[in-house]
Amino acid sequence: MGSIEQTAEVRYTRADGLAEALRGADALFVYDFLSTAVPDAWHGADRLRWLHIASAGVDPVLFPELRDSDVVLTNSRGVFDDPIAEYVLGVILAFAKDFAGSLRLQDEARWQHRETERISGTHALVMGTGPIGRAIARMLRAAGMKVAGVGRRAREDDPDFGTVHASDRLAEHLPAADYVVAVAPLTEQTKGIFNATAFAAMKPTARFVNVGRGELVVTGDLIEALRSGQLAGAALDVFDTEPLPADNPLWSMPNVLLSPHMSGDFIGWRNTLVEVFADNFRRWTSGLPLRNVVDKTLGYVPSPPQER
Amino acid sequence: MGSIEQTAEVRYTRADGLAEALRGADALFVYDFLSTAVPDAWHGADRLRWLHIASAGVDPVLFPELRDSDVVLTNSRGVFDDPIAEYVLGVILAFAKDFAGSLRLQDEARWQHRETERISGTHALVMGTGPIGRAIARMLRAAGMKVAGVGRRAREDDPDFGTVHASDRLAEHLPAADYVVAVAPLTEQTKGIFNATAFAAMKPTARFVNVGRGELVVTGDLIEALRSGQLAGAALDVFDTEPLPADNPLWSMPNVLLSPHMSGDFIGWRNTLVEVFADNFRRWTSGLPLRNVVDKTLGYVPSPPQER
Incomplete structure (x- = not known):
């Protein structure tokens, strides 16, 4: 996250501080990807434009207010x-x-x-x-x-x-x-x-x-x-x-x-998940299209045509 | 073994009867492939020409008298x-x-x-x-x-x-x-x-x-x-x-x-081992070259040139 801290104000928070930390934030990186804290803190999201989750499944953050909002949702497709x-x-x-x-x-x-x-x-x-x-x-x-x-x-x-x-x-x-x-x-x-x-x-x-x-x-x-x-x-x-x-x-x-929800969690996975976010963050701040944009109606990233 | 019984006199024996059963036998099928009985019973092998073993490894039957004899040794290469x-x-x-x-x-x-x-x-x-x-x-x-x-x-x-x-x-x-x-x-x-x-x-x-x-x-x-x-x-x-x-x-x-010496022992392996012997037996009685002939000096079946 070091490179991101040079570009943006980064706030780190746990579930209980999320609503407050969201105020004024443009982007949210949900690193604890099984947390159910986001819907409860959503009232704090006053200018959020992008939510990235450190997992492939997006079900913990696909609640109605997020789905109906303009917030772009991306996931960590590929890591696992x-x-x-x-x-x-x-x-x-x-x-x-x-x-x-x-x-x-x-x-x-x-x-x-x-x-x-x-x-x-x-x-x-x-x-x-x-x-x-x-x-x-x-x-x-x-x-x-x-x-x-x-x-x-x-x-x-x-x-x-x-x-x-x-x-x-x-x-x-x-x-x-x-x-x-x-x-x-x-x-x-x-x-x-x-x-x-x-x-x-x-x-x-x-x-x-x-x-x-x-x-x-x-x-x-x-x-x-x-x-x-x-x-x-x-x-x-x-x-x-x-x-x-x-x-x-x-x-x-x-x-x-x-086994305890670990099938994809290879040694080094946490760093890889941060890298996936950091790559998307660089794209976002450079005005490039984000990778792994979730279709919020489908509930996942649609495959490119060749994979269909 | 049914088809073989129509062609040959088949004697079934355990280790303690092996020496006697070997007398007059042309071929020996060592089905219990970890048995160490063959060297001890070898004095009974008065006209043996072929020994087939139901395994890939031939070390239990590669004793000096067998090695120095004209008895052809074949194994069950491929099954496992x-x-x-x-x-x-x-x-x-x-x-x-x-x-x-x-x-x-x-x-x-x-x-x-x-x-x-x-x-x-x-x-x-x-x-x-x-x-x-x-x-x-x-x-x-x-x-x-x-x-x-x-x-x-x-x-x-x-x-x-x-x-x-x-x-x-x-x-x-x-x-x-x-x-x-x-x-x-x-x-x-x-x-x-x-x-x-x-x-x-x-x-x-x-x-x-x-x-x-x-x-x-x-x-x-x-x-x-x-x-x-x-x-x-x-x-x-x-x-x-x-x-x-x-x-x-x-x-x-x-x-x-x-695990107890079972890595190759898939369901059906015993039948497959008998089929491998029966196939070689048909070749033997038809005068065709036997499959899986062991080089008794090397201690295994030499690979064909393309596999070397």
Whole structure:
């Protein structure tokens, strides 16, 4: 932030000082990207023109007053793409090779041979065709999996996915998948899309991976599907309540791999997020178009035509 | 084995009946490929012409009498290549993304964010340039890693590795590697090659992966390197004594991922191994050249020229 401090008056604040700090501010950089403080402090935004968030998902700041305002919203698209793709491939391999089983046997010093699964030739369905979903598709394909996407519009010639199914027909395509990966932005259309009906449509041998937002899932339905054996496993990095309360049954389910919203958080990510903001800040003060401008109606940055 | 029983008299035996079953037998299929029974029963081999083993490594049957005999030795090259490659990529991602840490925190219902490592751009050194090593090299490269090999002869134009270093200069190339993968055949040249000197040459942040043979490693030296922090971690699927005794310190080391000699054992592998033998048996009875003939002096199947 050093270079920015030479150009602008920079105010650093926590949630409780945000309304006051916003008064007279032209731009807001939301570094704590899961904070829900912005709507509550919005009354202080008397001349704000630009809000940048240090995340890919913009749902925490996409409240009606921001949406209906002229404030430009940008995100940190790109930073998390490949790290999250590595994470997703990792959890898929962890399921296939039963690493959790190996670790639990190791803790007991028990030598117990098992046969494990191949991932080559298995089918992944990736819900979300933004840059993170694309990086996941490329990584899983490189590792020998067959991949299809789920996005707003169906198409057959997508460069990363090949086939993309329309999200309103998700249920039809779930039965073919060995792995279902949720990485869609959280919008009115996607909220709770992974519910009892969706889980019932999946193979009993399928695993569900959520690296998007917890609210894409009806958590009670997921727990029930995992308990009943309707679904073989889940790797969950995001939850509808974070931190996940210690009494949530997901913690102790043997077929769940749980991590605390960190799938994209590689060593150095915080510096990278500041650099992404600083780059956009230089563009803003130079009168250049901002990068990663969110379509506030869609709830995400529309892909350039070649990625559609 | 049904089709073979129509052509030949098939005797099934365990170790204790092997010497007797060998009398008068033309071919021996060693299905229990870790058995050490063959040398002890060798006095019964009065007309044996062919020995086929249901594994890639032939070290359990490469005793002097077999080596000096005219008995042709074939192995099950190819069956384990891609499954082991998936396994190796999986353990590398498990280290990078700290899945063991996540599982241990999950057992305590503790939400503890960590920053994790990328694998993209990291360096893997694969000791062993046979088909399994090649499959590993292709898989790690596909996932964004930089890979070099270690084999008998140095070369720069290998189709899978690019650069292959000569194994007698292994120590010079260890310091550059983030991951060192052992998958060489066990021979007089490779036995104990991963010793205190080798581990001392590795980065303190490096991880060691053994999917070859336990005897490639001086186990005490590995344990000491892991204890002292000279090495950051190890994923071990093979051991100099198997099953690994319950009092071996490796079981309880937090930076070790341990599995019971199963990295290539995908669901269906046993049938595939029988099919590989049956295919060679048909070739043998038809007078065709056998597949996967081991060079008993080298201790493995020499690669065809294009793979050298």
